[in-house]
Amino acid sequence: xxxxxxxxxxxxxxxxxxxxxxxxxxxxxxxxxxxxxxxxxxxxxxxxxxxxxxxxxxxxxxxxxxxxxxxxxxxxxxxxxxxxxxxxxxxxxxxxxxxxxxxxxxxxxxxxxxxxxxxxxxxxx
Amino acid sequence: xxxxxxxxxxxxxxxxxxxxxxxxxxxxxxxxxxxxxxxxxxxxxxxxxxxxxxxxxxxxxxxxxxxxxxxxxxxxxxxxxxxxxxxxxxxxxxxxxxxxxxxxxxxxxxxxxxxxxxxxxxxxxxxxxxxxxxxxxxxxxxxxxxxxxxxxxxxxxxxxxxxxxxxxxxxxxxxxxxxxxxxxxxxxxxxxxxxxxxxxxxxxxxxxxxxxxxxxxxxxxxxxxxxxxxxxxxxxxxxxxxxxxxxxxxxxxxxxxxxxxxxxxxxxxxxxxxxxxxxxxxxxxxxxxxxxxxxxxxxxxxxxxxxxxxxxxxxxxxxxxxxxxxxxxxxxxxxxxxxxxxxxxxxxxxxxxxxxxxxxxxx
Numbered sequence: 001x002x003x004x005x006x007x008x009x010x011x012x013x014x015x016x017x018x019x020x021x022x023x024x025x026x027x028x029x030x031x032x033x034x035x036x037x038x039x040x041x042x043x044x045x046x047x048x049x050x051x052x053x054x055x056x057x058x059x060x061x062x063x064x065x066x067x068x069x070x071x072x073x074x075x076x077x078x079x080x081x082x083x084x085x086x087x088x089x090x091x092x093x094x095x096x097x098x099x100x101x102x103x104x105x106x107x108x109x110x111x112x113x114x115x116x117x118x119x120x121x122x123x124x125x
Numbered sequence: 126x127x128x129x130x131x132x133x134x135x136x137x138x139x140x141x142x143x144x145x146x147x148x149x150x151x152x153x154x155x156x157x158x159x160x161x162x163x164x165x166x167x168x169x170x171x172x173x174x175x176x177x178x179x180x181x182x183x184x185x186x187x188x189x190x191x192x193x194x195x196x197x198x199x200x201x202x203x204x205x206x207x208x209x210x211x212x213x214x215x216x217x218x219x220x221x222x223x224x225x226x227x228x229x230x231x232x233x234x235x236x237x238x239x240x241x242x243x244x245x246x247x248x249x250x251x252x253x254x255x256x257x258x259x260x261x262x263x264x265x266x267x268x269x270x271x272x273x274x275x276x277x278x279x280x281x282x283x284x285x286x287x288x289x290x291x292x293x294x295x296x297x298x299x300x301x302x303x304x305x306x307x308x309x310x311x312x313x314x315x316x317x318x319x320x321x322x323x324x325x326x327x328x329x330x331x332x333x334x335x336x337x338x339x340x341x342x343x344x345x346x347x348x349x350x351x352x353x354x355x356x357x358x359x360x361x362x363x364x365x366x367x368x369x370x371x372x373x374x375x376x377x378x379x380x381x382x383x384x385x386x387x388x389x390x391x392x393x394x395x396x397x398x399x400x401x402x403x404x405x406x407x408x409x410x411x412x413x414x415x416x417x418x419x420x421x422x423x424x425x426x427x428x429x430x431x432x433x434x435x436x437x438x439x440x441x442x443x444x445x446x447x448x449x450x451x452x453x454x455x456x457x458x459x460x461x462x463x464x465x466x467x468x469x470x471x472x473x474x475x476x477x478x479x480x481x482x483x484x485x486x487x488x
Contacts, residue, residue: 004342005248007432030252037255044337044451045250047432 001029131209139184142220148415156441247342299392325478351418
């Protein structure tokens with residue numbers, strides 16, 4: 001899968017990496033059991049600092065999306081059952097975004113439409 | 126003989142220097158990154174053409190003068206060699222000056238036209254690109270290293286057969302022309318030298334493999350082709366050259382122990398064959414890699430460009446980027462690799478073996 005980083009974006013590079021890897025899994029471009037490149041080669045290929053990649057991998061590990069196995073590297077974790085705790089985490093992250101959309105003038109239907117179209121975009125490809 | 130060797134090498138340098146602008150990475154013009162959208166610019170084409178015409182014409186003139194000088198009257202071999210070396214340096218200096226001139230002009234052109242503005246800089250990589258890498262495995266180097274160990278043991282077993290003094294240098298005709306007193310160390314000198322070179326080449330190989338595979342956001346397929354070709358062919362070329370060096374030096378060592386194997390034309394043919402191998406290998410390598418990104422067409426739709434890394438390239442020649450963990454990166458003007466000078470590991474791989482080689486040679 002292709003990773004594209006916008007270097008002048010306000011979003012830090014490690015967050016862009018994390019987001020794109022998650023999206024790649026959601027789209028099925030990488031599947032559980034696939035391994036991600038080593039921190040060193042990933043950083044070298046992108047020409048970024050190793051800390052940046054490291055930070056992103058640790059973030060993914062904390063979210064339970066990858067397992068970091070010593071010697072074999074970072075492996076995409078199998079999809080587990082949704083726990084109450086994980087659900088709570090998504091709600092905490094999504095709520096402010098939805099609230100912001102409403103404050104900025106989107107209607108309830110528009111927000112729902114937006115989520116559906118994002119879902120469709122991810123699942124279609 | 127020595128004229129022929131110098132003429133071929135000089136001709137070779139001249140040809141390569143002349144065509145470089147057409148072999149380098151498509152997105153880099155005279156060491157300056159140009160967004161792909163503007164790569165077909167007429168002024169850029171004019172600069173490339175002018176460089177090639179100027180360097181090409183001057184090379185022909187210089188080679189003609191060398192030819193005339195050699196055949197105008199009887200010349201000594203070492204005179205021919207000395208002038209040959211001076212001419213090779215002159216050619217490199219000339220092409221370097223033209224390069225620097227057009228490097229400045231291209232930089233100016235890019236600024237004046239504001240080519241880098243209004244385009245969103247991007248970095249890109251493919252998670253599966255490492256799986257497509259076709260570099261030789263490191264253990265290919267075990268073979269020549271084992272053969273050197275064998276040679277070392279054989280030398281020590283036949284220590285009594287070695288002449289006193291021991292030859293340490295051979296002229297272009299294959300005759301030894303420098304000697305040193307026979308000691309156990311001087312007997313092993315050549316094999317130790319070979320040993321150090323083999324480990325240096327192995328170090329370069331591993332460092333290259335660990336270095337980044339840099340893809341372009343605006344020419345994904347072309348850049349992938351070029352990076353993978355560069356890695357594959359440079360690893361083969363490095364290995365073949367090392368095999369050549371191993372055979373050449375093993376031959377010299379065996380000839381010292383058993384002078385009869387150097388009888389006849391063998392001692393001229395082997396070094397000459399090695400030279401030919403290196404020159405032809407370089408040519409094939411340069412053309413293969415140089416063309417690898419020219420055949421794949423690409424159209425850029427979006428207003429994006431590759432991250433402008435000009436700031437890390439001093440004069441478009443020396444790379445200095447602390448954030449890049451790569452030890453080697455692709456050269457900007459030329460075909461091949463250059464060191465990331467901000468990475469101390471790279472300096473270690475090159476400098477330590479060089480120091481050891483110098484120490485062995487002068488001890």
